[in-house]
Amino acid sequence: MKKVPEKNTQEKILDAAKKVFHRKGFEGARMQEIADEAAINKALLHYYYRSKDNLFQSVFEDAFSKMASAIIEVISREVSFDEKIKAFLDVYLTFLQENSYIPWFIINCMYEKPEQLGEMFRKQHINPKQLVKGITDQARQEYNLELNPMHFFVNLLSLCVFPVVAKPLLKEVFGFSPAEMDRFEEERKTEVPLFILNAIKGFEPGRPVKKTKKTRSTNEL
Amino acid sequence: MKKVPEKNTQEKILDAAKKVFHRKGFEGARMQEIADEAAINKALLHYYYRSKDNLFQSVFEDAFSKMASAIIEVISREVSFDEKIKAFLDVYLTFLQENSYIPWFIINCMYEKPEQLGEMFRKQHINPKQLVKGITDQARQEYNLELNPMHFFVNLLSLCVFPVVAKPLLKEVFGFSPAEMDRFEEERKTEVPLFILNAIKGFEPGRPVKKTKKTRSTNEL
DNA sequence: GTCTATACTCTGATAGAC
DNA sequence: GTCTATCAGAGTATAGAC
Numbered sequence: 001m002k003k004v005p006e007k008n009t010q011e012k013i014l015d016a017a018k019k020v021f022h023r024k025g026f027e028g029a030r031m032q033e034i035a036d037e038a039a040i041n042k043a044l045l046h047y048y049y050r051s052k053d054n055l056f057q058s059v060f061e062d063a064f065s066k067m068a069s070a071i072i073e074v075i076s077r078e079v080s081f082d083e084k085i086k087a088f089l090d091v092y093l094t095f096l097q098e099n100s101y102i103p104w105f106i107i108n109c110m111y112e113k114p115e116q117l118g119e120m121f122r123k124q125h126i127n128p129k130q131l132v133k134g135i136t137d138q139a140r141q142e143y144n145l146e147l148n149p150m151h152f153f154v155n156l157l158s159l160c161v162f163p164v165v166a167k168p169l170l171k172e173v174f175g176f177s178p179a180e181m182d183r184f185e186e187e188r189k190t191e192v193p194l195f196i197l198n199a200i201k202g203f204e205p206g207r208p209v210k211k212t213k214k215t216r217s218t219n220e221l
Numbered sequence: 222m223k224k225v226p227e228k229n230t231q232e233k234i235l236d237a238a239k240k241v242f243h244r245k246g247f248e249g250a251r252m253q254e255i256a257d258e259a260a261i262n263k264a265l266l267h268y269y270y271r272s273k274d275n276l277f278q279s280v281f282e283d284a285f286s287k288m289a290s291a292i293i294e295v296i297s298r299e300v301s302f303d304e305k306i307k308a309f310l311d312v313y314l315t316f317l318q319e320n321s322y323i324p325w326f327i328i329n330c331m332y333e334k335p336e337q338l339g340e341m342f343r344k345q346h347i348n349p350k351q352l353v354k355g356i357t358d359q360a361r362q363e364y365n366l367e368l369n370p371m372h373f374f375v376n377l378l379s380l381c382v383f384p385v386v387a388k389p390l391l392k393e394v395f396g397f398s399p400a401e402m403d404r405f406e407e408e409r410k411t412e413v414p415l416f417i418l419n420a421i422k423g424f425e426p427g428r429p430v431k432k433t434k435k436t437r438s439t440n441e442l
Numbered sequence: 443g444t445c446t447a448t449a450c451t452c453t454g455a456t457a458g459a460c
Numbered sequence: 461g462t463c464t465a466t467c468a469g470a471g472t473a474t475a476g477a478c
Contacts, residue, residue, distance in 0.1 A: 009443075027248035028333055032473065039447055046473060048443095104332065110389035111325070115395045128394045150395065150405065151412040154384055162379035165386065168331035172338040173349050174371065184371065191372040195420050202419025224467080226459060262463055267455060 010048050012038045017059050022101030025108055026056055060109050063102045064120060071094045075131055081138045081145075085200070089158065089193045095184055096164045104165045145203045155199075159192050231269050233259045235279060242280045243322040246329045248339050250277075267297055278337075278372045284323050285341060291316045295350055302359045302366075306421070309377065310414045312415045318406055324386045376420075 007015070016038035020029045031052055035042040051057035074088045096103065099189040110117065121128065139145040163170065163185070171181050228236070239261035241250045252273055256263040270276035295309045317324065328405070330337065342349065353374040360366040384391065393401050 022377065023332070025245065025248065025329070031469090032470095042472090043446085043474080044444065050473090054471070079269060104328070107387055107390055108326075108329070110387075110393060114389050114393060117390075118396070121394070129396070132395075148408075148412060150414075151408065153382060154391065154409075155413075155416055157380045157387075158383035159376060161387070162383040165377050166328055166331075166336050166378075169338075170327055170375065170436070172331065172335065173342070175339070175350070187369075187372065188375075191369060192376075194423075195372075195376055198423025199416050199420035201423060202415075251452090253452095262455080263454090264464085265462065268461070271455090273454065 009038075009040060009044060012040065013045060013048055013055070014062070017055050018063070021056060021059050022105055025105075026052075026112060029056075036072060060105070060116075061120075062098075063105055064109075064117075066099065067102050067106060068093075068120075068124075068126070072126065081135070083144045084135070084138070085156075086193060089196065090162070090189070092160050093189050093192065096160060100164050100167065101179065103161045107165065108132060122141065127165075130148065139200075144205060145200060146205060147200070147203055158195065159196065163188060230259075230265065233261065234266060234269055236307060239283070242277060243284075243326050246326070247273075247277050247333050268325070281337065282329075282341065284326055284346060285338075286345075287320065288323050288327060289345075289347070293347065293352065296356065302356070302363045303355070303418075305359070306377075306417065307414060310381070310417065311410070313381050314336050314410050314413065317381060321385050321388065360421075366421060367387075368421070368424055369399050375429065377417065384409060396401060396409065415439050 013034070016034045017029075019037055020034045024030070024033075029052075030047055032042055043215075045055065049058065058148060070092060074084070074091045079087065093120060130151075133149045136147040136149040136152055138147075139147050142204075145147055167181065170176065170184075176184065234255070236254050238250075240258055240358040241255045245251075245254075248309075252266055252275075253263055255276075256266055260289045266276065272280065291313060294307075295312045298308060299307065300400060342343070350370075357366075357368040357373055360368050388402065391397065392406075397405065
């Protein structure tokens, strides 16, 4: 009695929808294309998900909760600040590599339907502001670092997410082949932690920003 | 004899098209909406610009060249490395504040019509790879800093652009009021340079990443 | 549950009067 | 140059057989 892990139709549709919505966005996506991608008939889409809107909604909720829990899980770990940052970057960059369609999809959705989100947090009893403040509080207690909560967190996010979101742009601008692009993403797993950990050291109170070894006079590094 | 700076129809159309395409992207934009925005008839759009594609092309080229020249101008200045970085952040963050619609529009365009871009660079005789390498070469010569060209430039871009692109998302996640959001953007003009200049110092060869003042044992900051 | 065929709406584009 | 009217195609959604 073999276990055949064949996906049922509903799952096939959802997977296909993710791919197509990711590539084309809501407006650009075509129900026909989703049907083709899932290798089923167009009418079946409407059998399982009444409308395009409805299907999109499902894809969005799935994507957003994946994204949110990936972030929250790491942040909530009971480890030291530096371990937490490293773990965050490791887990999150890998997550983004494997789910590169999610960030742009979420951002776009916020443009089209800005309300949608607030209650998703309340439903899950999450307070992002508090969560973020926890990180920098920990940094102060353990390392005497003075980090601005929001800005530090947004910096983390930016360095992880932007390259993923702007991938098609960067690919074109720098003329990367798909293989080079993959390599670039792989490299970021070491480059981003390096950059951030270097930056953090500058926020020790004993290390004023203006100090420099060089002899340049007015504009110091 | 008063000068009445009334715009001619073609300009009215282009302005209207910018607004609508910037809000909705290519697929989401409707010719009817552009016509309404320009307070003219739909048929006139096709009189001046043969097709939707054609009109979009004009809007895109305008946005992209604005963005590109804002970046290139600063990078090409003949100043020291640190002055260049500071100038870049100052100019670019202000540009983004005043043109916050552009990044989303460009990235979205890359998803919807990935081809469109490569030749725009060739037309303007720009070699992005070379331009970017120039920055880190300068850093090595002037400050003995070993920066990876691509990654450093992408880091710069990320920290500037992502918060702008993800504005609706951040606004919702953190529950910012419009005023708070403005303040946040204003703060980034000091936070981002601080973060980056701190990070850069870590790339001096004499300053190994693993060094730390703290007594924590295995996982060093 | 899955398919074929089709209804209906929206939208980009054109024809032609003025 | 600008308008009204209309076409042709694409796309979502549904009806109904199996």
